[in-house]
Amino acid sequence: MMLDLIMKLFGKESSGSKNIAKERLRLVLVHDRVNVSPQFMETLKDDMIKVISNYMEINERDMEVNLTTSKSSVALVANIPVNRMKRGPMAMK
Amino acid sequence: MGEVLVITSGKGGVGKTTTAANLGTGFALTGKKVALIDADIGLRNLDVVMGLENRIVYDLVDVVEGNCRLKQALIRDKRYETLYLLPAAQTRDKNAVNPEQMKKLCEELARDFDYVIIDCPAGIEQGFRNAIAGATEAIIVTTPEVSAVRDADRIIGLLESEGKSNPKLIINRIRPHMVKKGDMMDIDDIIDILAIDLLGVIPEDEYIVISTNRGEPAVTHPSSLASTAYKNIVRRLCGENVPLMSMEVRTSFLSKVKKFLKL
Numbered sequence: 001m002m003l004d005l006i007m008k009l010f011g012k013e014s015s016g017s018k019n020i021a022k023e024r025l026r027l028v029l030v031h032d033r034v035n036v037s038p039q040f041m042e043t044l045k046d047d048m049i050k051v052i053s054n055y056m057e058i059n060e061r062d063m064e065v066n067l068t069t070s071k072s073s074v075a076l077v078a079n080i081p082v083n084r085m086k087r088g089p090m091a092m093k
Numbered sequence: 094m095g096e097v098l099v100i101t102s103g104k105g106g107v108g109k110t111t112t113a114a115n116l117g118t119g120f121a122l123t124g125k126k127v128a129l130i131d132a133d134i135g136l137r138n139l140d141v142v143m144g145l146e147n148r149i150v151y152d153l154v155d156v157v158e159g160n161c162r163l164k165q166a167l168i169r170d171k172r173y174e175t176l177y178l179l180p181a182a183q184t185r186d187k188n189a190v191n192p193e194q195m196k197k198l199c200e201e202l203a204r205d206f207d208y209v210i211i212d213c214p215a216g217i218e219q220g221f222r223n224a225i226a227g228a229t230e231a232i233i234v235t236t237p238e239v240s241a242v243r244d245a246d247r248i249i250g251l252l253e254s255e256g257k258s259n260p261k262l263i264i265n266r267i268r269p270h271m272v273k274k275g276d277m278m279d280i281d282d283i284i285d286i287l288a289i290d291l292l293g294v295i296p297e298d299e300y301i302v303i304s305t306n307r308g309e310p311a312v313t314h315p316s317s318l319a320s321t322a323y324k325n326i327v328r329r330l331c332g333e334n335v336p337l338m339s340m341e342v343r344t345s346f347l348s349k350v351k352k353f354l355k356l
Contacts, residue, residue, distance in 0.1 A: 016275035022282055025239045029246055029286065 027072060034067050034074050041065060048078065057084040095126075095203040098210050098330075099228035101252075103244030105215030107236045108265040111301060111311075113212035114142045115319075116232075118310040119327035121176035125207040128167065130198075131181035132224035133214035134189060140180045144308020145170060154182035157194045163201060172309075177206075187219045192226035199227025217251055225252065231260035232292060237267055237278040246287055261292035263326065268297045269340040280337075293326035294337055295319050 045065045052058055059081040068077050100113045110133075117129040131139035134154065140146040151166035156179070163179075170176040179202075182189065202209045213224035225231065231252050235245040245262070252260050264283055271277035284291055298319035304311040312327075314320040318338075325335045 018272075018275050018278045018282065021239050021278055022286075025242055025278075025286060028239070028243050032243065032247060033250070 030072075030074055031069055034069055036067070041067075048080075052080065054086075056082050056086055059083055095206045096208055097199045097203055097227055097229045098208065099132075099213050099225050099231050100210065100234060101213035101221065101224065101231060101248055102215065102234045102241070103217060103248040104235075104241045107234050107241050108295070109215070109234050110138050110142050110212050111305065112232070112234050112263060112265065112295075112323075113139060113210050114310045115312040115323040116327060116330070117176060117208070117210045118143075118170075118173060119312045119323050120208050120210075120330075121170070121173040122312065122324075123327065123331070124175065125331075126175040126205070127208045127210065128177045128179060128202045128206045130179045130202075130209065130211045132195070132211050132220065134181045134220065134223075135183065135186045136214065137181040137183045139212045140168075140178060141308060142305055143170065143178055143310065145178050145180075146308075149180045152180045152182040153198075154185050154189045156198065157190050163198070172313075187214070187223065190223050192222050195223045196227040203229075217247065221251075222255075225255060225257060228257065231257050232263060233260050233289070234263045234265050235283065235287075236265050237272075237283060242278070242283055242286060249287060249289060259290065261290050262287060263293050263295065264291070265295045266297045267294055267340065272340070291337075292329060293322060294340070295322045296338075296340060 045063070048065065049058065049060055049063070062081050064077075064079040066077050068075050098116070100109050100116070102109050110131075113129060117127045120127045129139060129143070130153065131137055132153070133139070137152075140149060145168050148168045151161040153166070155161045156163050156166045167177040167179055170178065199209055199211070209227075211224050211228060214220035233245050233248055235241045249260060252258070262284070264280060267280070268277055272279045280291065280294055296318045298311070298317055300314060300317035301311050301319050304314065311317055311319045312323040321338060325338060328335045
């Protein structure tokens with residue numbers, strides 16, 4: 001602790017470049033691992049349709065499900081047009 | 094039936110061939126019957142690391158194409174009775190062999206040998222697919238660098254999609270001094286990222302260069318760091334529970350004083 005403080009005073013902050021390596025690796029892998037197979041996305045889409053169909057009628061043809069990446073994160077973005085809400089005990093308030 | 098281990102990494106230059114040579118020789122030192130296969134067709138290397146380059150008559154492609162019998166192509170290492178090498182072809186390319194043929198070859202060898210160790214070429218193309226085809230277990234070699242760990246991650250994914258799950262990891266060329274300074278990723282960092290089982294850690298060791306110069310795998314040395322690390326890995330693969338060797342950096346009083354004065 002004390003040594004660190006003295007080091008800092010003398011402008012010799014320990015570089016700790018391993019933390020830079022770890023962070024860069026984390027980001028690179030986030031992007032690498034996004035490259036999933038088309039079958040993976042199709043299966044995911046089918047499962048989503050199954051679940052959502054319990055609650056509403058959706059336009060499966062125009063439905064879009066994609067993984068998008070920004071600089072530091074990955075998001076699953078879905079655009080699902082709804083044709084009609086289902087009436088039923090679940091939907092009633 | 095023997096085990097068929099493939100040594101792979103994705104990235105080149107991380108120590109696949111050195112690892113294959115040392116594990117093979119290490120097993121042979123314990124009396125196990127071992128066949129080393131150099132699957133890097135076109136860029137034959139395992140033969141020189143083993144010091145067997147002058148004894149090659151037939152190679153892997155000759156066996157696959159039926160130009161000779163398997164027994165004729167296997168070079169017996171005269172120093173270790175139970176160690177054999179099947180060299181890669183030097184004048185052909187990776188497409189001279191296909192995964193089906195490799196599978197058949199590995200099965201045939203596994204009937205006669207306790208361990209079949211395949212030295213996989215770098216990359217993820219045909220050569221990689223050939224090398225892993227017949228393997229029952231995969232060992233991934235990486236170094237504590239961003240590029241090597243990234244490629245290792247890719248390889249883990251590819252192995253999984255080929256139905257080879259639970260590969261084991263060897264972290265090669267760790268430099269304890271740099272780890273201590275926080276300038277090199279340590280074992281935990283890498284395991285954390287790759288999330289696979291650790292098989293062993295090989296510290297950076299100048300003796301590896303010397304042993305490769307001589308064509309005698311480092312594992313035959315009685316006490317070098319890398320030698321001990323490889324022997325430990327061999328014991329772990331044989332089912333023994335061997336703790337990781339200490340990477341403790343000893344700092345002498347003098348070096349502490351020097352460091353202090355350099356502030």
